[in-house]
Amino acid sequence: MTGTVYDKEGNSHFILKGKWTEGMTLQPSDKSTPPKVIWKRNDLPPEASRQFEFTSFAITLNEIPPGLEKKMPPTDSRRRIDMVGASQPPFFCLKKCKSFPHSLQRLYEEGKVGEAQTEKERLEEKQRSARRLREAAGDEYLPLFFTKVFDQDIQQEVWVFNDLYWRTREKADWSKSPDVF
Numbered sequence: 001m002t003g004t005v006y007d008k009e010g011n012s013h014f015i016l017k018g019k020w021t022e023g024m025t026l027q028p029s030d031k032s033t034p035p036k037v038i039w040k041r042n043d044l045p046p047e048a049s050r051q052f053e054f055t056s057f058a059i060t061l062n063e064i065p066p067g068l069e070k071k072m073p074p075t076d077s078r079r080r081i082d083m084v085g086a087s088q089p090p091f092f093c094l095k096k097c098k099s100f101p102h103s104l105q106r107l108y109e110e111g112k113v114g115e116a117q118t119e120k121e122r123l124e125e126k127q128r129s130a131r132r133l134r135e136a137a138g139d140e141y142l143p144l145f146f147t148k149v150f151d152q153d154i155q156q157e158v159w160v161f162n163d164l165y166w167r168t169r170e171k172a173d174w175s176k177s178p179d180v181f
Contacts, residue, residue: 004029073165073174079181123181130178144168144176 001024005014017035018024025035045056062078072079134141145168146159168174 070172071169073169074177075180127180 001016001018001020003016004012005016006012012029015027015029015035016024017027018039021041023040024038026038027033027035042055042057044053045059048054064072064078131141143159145162145165147162148157149160150156151158168176
């Protein structure tokens with residue numbers, strides 16, 4: 001990536017250069033001083049190749065901090081069965097699930113591509129089946145937390161967050177959430 005920083009008169013002041021996989025430098029446009037490193041990617045964690053080359057930060061995005069579990073909707077992607085370790089059922093299945101599929105992500109990491117594909121297809125077919133049932137019943141799918149409105153500025157319909165998520169989370173009442181996993 002290369003970019004130039006201009007002032008409001010259009011005069012160039014700085015040049016930014018870098019790669020998202022390495023880092024970023026900043027140098028005055030007149031090159032009066034050498035480039036200065038302003039950002040450097042952290043080293044990858046051990047065995048990063050088994051985790052899609054994710055950084056330590058990216059890996060933590062799927063963690064569930066203490067206290068958040070009870071507030072999370074059942075549709076939160078961190079609850080996906082394929083995001084859970086293969087050796088135990090997902091935390092939300094400990095009492096009510098009779099069985100659970102092996103983790104799709106873990107299957108890929110272990111090189112079991114065929115099994116991973118089977119689990120991926122199961123999840124996709126579950127979604128397609130739910131859509132077919134809705135269509136057969138004449139039901140229209142409407143997102144819970146967004147409302148379609150007409151935007152006067154761009155002259156088209158857009159989806160706008162309706163704030164229901166925060167009220168639902170406060171009550172921890174996810175009874176209207178679909179079963180997506």
